[in-house]
Amino acid sequence: MIEARDITVLAGRKHLLDGAGARVVPGHVTALIGPNGAGKSTLISVLAGERRPDAGTLLLEGAPLATYPGRALAQRRAVLLQDSALDFAFTAEEVVELGRLPFSGTPEQMDDEAAIAAACGLAGIGAFRHRSYQTLSGGEKQRVQFARSIAQIWRRPGKSQSLPRYLLLDEPTSALDLRHQRMVLDIARRLAGDGVGVLAAIHDLNLAIAYADDVILLREGRVLASGPVDEVMTSAGLGACFEVEVEILTRENGSRAVLV
Template sequence: MLRADDIHVRFGAAEVLRGPSLAVAPGEVVAVLGPNGAGKSTLLAVLAGTLRPQQGEAALEGRALADWPPRALALRRAVLPQHSELAFGFPVLEVVLLGRSPHAGASSRADDLAIAVACLAEAEVSHLAHRLYTTLSGGERQRVQLARVLAQIDFAQTDGGDRPRYLLLDEPTSSLDLAHQHATLKTARRAAQRGIGVLAILHDLNLAAMYADRLVVLSRGSLAAEGTPVDVLTEDLVRGTFDLPVHITRHPTRGCPQVVPV
């Protein structure tokens, strides 16, 4: 399990996280919600091991993230940031193969290529394999980066064995059109079916309700709510957290909550 317990983070005088705790188990999708500035990306950075909190601890399989060797950690968790900077004109296939770097010495070039090709297909960017990355649109780049992190954690592998895997997605739908927003979150669900624990920061409450097993809501750095979409998405919670009056109805075919502004 990937856990963060009683996390406090301050940047100067600003306390960005005020003690939230959460856990992600293999095989589930957890969506983190909250208004701008609530601390969502900061919490993800703590869970990724790239930011150490001033108080509290993040741990993977009961071992503090700070104690994991970088390569061993990279084999178990992959992070898709909001923005991935790459100024070099690499072909898309080579960008995806960068995700195989932690597997150097344990995986053959042929296996790495096969995995990269499968992940390109999963992210629906196979047709871009030989394009230069710098010529792509923002949405295309985001989908290529998704393929890269899928390759890093062996997405196609149905059983992680003694190596539980986690996928951390920071606003993975932000640059995508409507169809690819749903395609990306369907990939998150397929990852969970393969035993991968997925945490995704989302702004669209309805997408979160459709695809997540659990929702975690942050407000001003604190935990405002946690639970199933049905339990969390109430009119009072949305109004109080997002300062928006809404009506909660049910999706006509899925039965999950749907948030309608009023």
Template sequence: MSDLPGTPATGSIPAVAAEQRAVITARGLGVVRDGRQILSDVTLEVRTGEVLALVGPNGAGKTTLLGALSGELDYSAGTVLLDDKRIDDYRPLDLARRRAVLNQANDVSFPFLVREIVAMGRNPWVRTPQFAADDEAIAEAVRTADVAHLVDRRFTALSGGERARVALARVLAQRTEVVFLDEPTAALDLRHQEDVMRASLALARAGRAVVVVLHDLSLAAAYADRVGMITGGTLAAIGTPNEVLTAERVGRAYGLGVRIYHPTPGSRPVILPLRD
């Protein structure tokens, strides 16, 4: 991937901007699906200028929380505000101009070209002044997601990792203030995992708000400004990586002994499972 403005060199994380704004606020959020309580009493803020990573074991409610925060899923209790307005009061088009969502599933039934898929990210801006930036936005997204060599291929002919990067490019082309990414690194090799997180951090440092669901705790620790630990449908902890990702808390959440390793004193934690 090509660097976005503010992308850090390996091992360095630029400071969070001094001025931040809570663009999305969840208060007492609860979600019930098929008669089962998925989320209970979740309260948190999504702030511009930072990356918020949601972590936790399978089935904890991370994807459901991301869906509720982004306005894609209905909630049964509490409220979600986008700039002091209930997110479910926004028209779909207005919401698409405020936030972009990368879901886990990247399936497309029709054999669109990659360039067509990426261009779909610009659909919310048709008949607006931002439409003039389409070519620039698409070119930057293609470059950042490292899919320039794929633009003339059919999406249906791509590998899982290639599809994931094309889907990311579509989200980047949308150019919204808030970006939601659900497991964006799951299908990617080591290099592209790092590239995706560097790009996410660069978006945040450019003033956007980024919420990302991750399974790799060390990756979350390396790039997130704050980490929210979801367990059993509740927000068990939220804070800096060093505050949240302790051996006791991780071990309790995952039912697995871990060692928290700091390469240098005060550095971001690396989480290692204890093995025989």
């Protein structure tokens, strides 16, 4: 498990995070939701070890995150950030290959070809796999970056998984159409079924309520509530987080829908 306790991040005198906590549990999809400026991207960057907090504790399997060498951490967790800009004329496939760099010179390098093929197939980028990344649309670039993160945590089916893996996604559906939004979260659920711990910052509340096991409500850098989706995503809880009236309907099939 990746765990953040009492995390504070300052930008001058402003608290980007103020005593925030979060857990990424293997086998679970955790949705991180909140209004713009709530601190979602900052929290993900802290959990990824890319930003050092001003206060608080970060743990991976109970040990301080800072004690893990960067390469060892990269072999166990992948991060998909909002910014997917590249200055080099890589093909889409070459971008996906970047996810395998942490395994260079290790026995796992033997799985690079299979990992890249599987990631490209899951993300549905086969039609433009050999095109220049710079010529792709925003949504296509996002899917390529998603494939890169899948390749990084991919393991050969049936291979013993002694160490948990993690996938941290910052707005993974923001540039995608409806079909591909569902595709990305279907894959997240599939990976969780294989034991991967997934944390995804999601704006669409209906996607969050449909796909998440757990939810973290974040507002102004503070966690308002966290826990199982049915307990956290209530009319009162979402209303307090977003300062709007929220109604949650239960369909005949038992699924729930959020109306704002």
